[in-house]
Amino acid sequence: MSLRRIFIVLVAVFMAWVVPGEAQTVPEKKIGNNSVLLPAIPRGQGDHCVADADFMRRNHMTMLMHQRDETVRQGIRGKPFSLKECVACHAVEGPDAMPVTVASPQHFCRACHDYAAVSIDCFQCHASRPDVVTDAGGQGGVVRGAARE
């Protein structure tokens, strides 16, 4: 076998191996890369939020603002966009097994707001964690969701 023939065979084998391979191995799409820090957003409890995550990320502030006026001024309660319910469902347990306050960087709201450099003043007045109740035995516990009030 001449060198030329060997070369042609090698090229054919190489093409057979590489060309279809190129079509199949599209590089994996990455969101960001290792040099970009993303916020560590703790998961809430339950299966799903009161709306899609995309919607909540973009519109939670509007919904909260709208509903707060209805609740405070008209007394409308029980609607889904309640700050109290956000805080209850998205409570993050600290090292003492109790929910952390907004003083902790692990707090759900803070995790993202720190990242986005958006300061909020909700928690100057509102509780940043669910009500903590103590039962007769002195055991602390957290009241959540519908069980509260």
Added chain:
Amino acid sequence: MSGKMKHTGIAAEFNPARRKFLGAIAGVASVTLAPGVILYGITRSGDARARKPGTAASPDVRWGLLIDVNHCDSGCDKCVSACVEENGLQGHGRPATDPQWIRKVKIHDPDTGLSQSLPVMCQHCAEPPCVDVCPTGASFKRADGIVLVDRHRCIGCRYCMMACPYKARSFVHEEIEDQKTYAPRGKGTVEACTLCIHRVDSDRLPACVEACNDAGGGAMLFGDLKDPNSEIARRVARYASQQIRGDLGLDPGVRYRNLST
């Protein structure tokens, strides 16, 4: 006010003029701020009715209180401590500036020797002067007659505190942590008795009324003044009661029985 009556002791450390005013309100001689009440009473629990979730407070309702002064013991302050506990009003040991949503007022008539003790809180006026003066619309009266501060709009100017003839409002001077989820409150805003709006909206009695009932019968009756079948409406229709400084025409929703004026 009888001219022969005179003010004697004023225990408050601040703003004696307001206290004096309260003395005038009660039409008796001396006013003493006193934490302390034991309320023995005859009244039953109130007529709180829960609204359906998602519905607004109705103007067909007017929440009110009827307080029987004869059943309010000067040594008892259960209503005050219940309010502090319920709304997370723990102070800093500085009575001049610590928030106070309800207080016990003692009145004494030197002519007859009669001493009485009564709780005074926001009187939830139908024509609230605090709402009139508020420059931002933060002070408002809800449809069911409860006068509130919308802290989202309050700028802390304290005009409402000056306008209130009952000295019912407090200013929050210091940062607060770990508020109750149902009672948000923060530095730089004015606050007052909400009639425990979170309880009323879920068919429960205000904390002070509940504590008073638990203490032995109850001097405080809570209910809907506009519902002719409610216990409070029947009582105010049957027995004489009065509003403190009724002459101001503010039409408070809090009424008192057996107050010696």
